[in-house]
Amino acid sequence: MTVERREQVFVSSTFKDLVEERAAVIQTLLEADCIPAGMEMFPASDSDKFDLIKRVIDLCDYYVVIIGGRYGTVDAGVNLSYTEMEYDYAVGTGKPVMAFLHGDPGKLIGEKLDLDADLRKKLETFRQKTERRMVKYWSDLGDLKGQVALAIIQIRKSHPVEGWIRASEAMTPEVKAELVELRAKVRELSADLKDEQRQRTAAVDPSELVQGDETAHIGCTLEFHWQSTIDTGKAYPSNRAHGSWTITPTWNRILRHLGPELMDESSEEYLMERLSALCLEASSDDLLKKDRNDRGTDDSDDPGNKDDSQEGPDAESDDDDQVGRIYEATVSIESFNDVKVQFAALGLIEKGAKRRPGSDRHTYWRLTERGHNQLLRLRAIRKPTLVTPGQADGGD
Incomplete structure (x- = not known):
């Protein structure tokens, strides 16, 4: 899509002697799809008006000065005409300048000439100043246009400028892409600020809480068969036993297990399923390996071994009966809530923020930046550390 640009051009000149010339220049600029602007009609005695003139020149892309046979009203403060002051300001700010000088001002008559010798001298000095740059000379209205x-x-080619465009055309694909990027950055910074504020206003000091490699106590209910039932060939779904068990993983192990599901967002229902899966894994380690140990199998190096005094499903049977197989495990709602509250208090998780249909009544959670970083430290796979023979033997 071609974007239509229009350059704004400041037109400067004396006023009364160049009314027709100014009108011709303005008409030419309009026909060239430019936006003319001029402030020389402001009273010369009002010094505040020149501040306004400078601001308008700053907003313009190009500067045009038309010089005829008059120097113009002189400002007593700087002893220069307003036209020359405007010219000096435009040049000083680096504005591209187009100067149009009458080719033979001596032929002008009447009100188009200065009769005062001092003003005529100032005009000549002003003309010489402009002629140090590229100027054009004109003799009549047609020539000037x-x-x-x-x-x-020529100046559009040599000094291309930003110009003005319609607001409806300003939203280019590049601008839209930049706005999307900026909005994403604002959301990111807002989330960082929110996380920082939340940590500052935390109800408890995280350093006072159990965490990391410290032990958690997670209660769950189990569905299983006793080994004796399996041995007699009577293990049916209808006669599965039920009991309670408490697993004792570290808080880091729980985060390792649940964290990947929270990297985006996850519902509480699914998190309970995942924590129940951890209960099944840990209770199987505790009870089945414990049973093998009781039978004389050396699994003492296996993780999750528990003391025989730990209370569990085998407490419901005779002392010589053992758990044979665990089919299902379900975390208790109290333990799930304990995990949820603990991770929130540690600043590891927060409520989900994605927009969802009104019919979705689930509660969602996600990792905070702190939780995300902690999970990466726990689960990112590292390269193996190479050990030289000398290091392994303790040598030099």
């Missing part, structure tokens, strides 16, 4: 039209074409 042609010179202006040609100068606009």
